[in-house]
Amino acid sequence: MQYDFDTVLDRKNTDSIKWDKYAGTDIIPLWVADMDFPMPPPVHHALMERMQHPALGYTIAGDSVVEATLEHLKQSYGWTVDPEWLVWLPGVVSGLSNACRAWGEAGDHMITSSPIYYHFLGIAEPAGRELVDVPLREKDNHWSFDIPALEKAAANPRAKLLMLCSPHNPVGRLFDAEELQAVMAIARQYDLVVVSDEIHDGIVLDEERAFIPTAVACPEDTDRLVTLMSPSKMYNLAGNNCSYAIISDPTLRAQFNYHAKGAIPPATPLSYVALEASYRHCDEWRDQLLEYLRGNRDLLQTSVDKLDGLRMPRLEATYLAWIDISNLRLNDAPTWFEQHARLGFSPGEPFGDANYIRINLACSRTTLREALNRFEQAVQARLQELA
Ligand SMILES: Cc1ncc(COP(=O)(O)O)c(C=O)c1O
Structure with missing residues (x-):
């Protein structure tokens, strides 16, 4: 069609x-x-069908929603995700803010690299943490991580969390596996938790290349990784509020969930329908x-x-x-x-x-x-x- x-x-x-x-x-x-x-x-159609039933109400991500998500991750990125690793969220930004509260203590450092989606620069402070900005480098119109500067920031004993955005808003980079591996090696060396905002996954304009999730590029580092995803950018569902974190490490997941409890509402009934239709039919x-x-x-x-x-x-x-x-x-x-x-x-x-x-x-x-x-x-x- x-x-x-x-x-x-x-x-x-x-x-x-x-x-x-x-x-x-x-x-x-x-x-x-x-x-x-x-x-x-197909998403519009699925929503209209769901609305044939006149009740909404508190809703969980049903088996079919979970299955569609896991199949999407497997087929698109070759990533085998266990259903237990999924934490449903109403938005990626709430996941980022929660990560700032879940790790470190008051005054600890949350590292990120500007220019970056503005919420990254604003969420550490309300969580009582200090934002440490290690700007990206730009040379000949090409943006990349400043690895030596990142390492210096990570070496500070107060550094606890590194916030990545991949693909990158706003510089439009599609990071390759080596670039992600270089960043994750620093996180490993200095024992940082990494939260990787991958909300723009799939929106790849370079035809020859493909998006690679940080977890797939760095399988040995997934014990320190929180990936945040949503169909909202790729499938034009912004504001419909259905996102998820993928956290394979049980301790990390428990810490994330502890801080989310009572503070972050679940995703909404219609948003699960939209997510499933996006991943299955679009x-x-x-x-x-x-x-x-x-x-x-x-x-x-x-x-x-x-x-x-x-x-x-x-x-x-x-x-x-x-x-x-x-x-x-x-x-x-x-x-x-x-x-x-x-x-x-x-x-x-x-x-x-x-x-x-x-x-x-x-x-x-x-x-x-x-x-x-x-x-x-x-x-x-x-x-x-x-x-
Ligand atoms: C990198 C990035 N993260 C998060 C968001 C917003 O996510 P959500 O609406 O799921 O909170 C945006 C929206 O533009 C974005 O570009």
């Missing part, structure tokens, strides 16, 4: 955060990480979506490459592009783009670098083309002003 990603979806009047921010204006929102596409039709939809996103990525890259001084690292994974706009010398880039290009981007500052903006390209090509026209015109005018 051929799925339609071209029709422009009107999301107004759906209480969408992305669209309501600019309600009543002509600004095109390309910020928060959800897609301007319909959910996969392979074709996913493959077509990835092709579409690759086309959008190429359009954006061509546009950025035309503009003097703007830089965009190759977007290997995710549908979020990270663009260096420092040469535009703007004090408040997001507001400037709203005013001069009628475009709503994510500011780089909450991710750890105000010299960048993040652009969400999961929208119809018509919308993206219009956005890129506006983008190019505004940037060219600014470059002329500066010349």
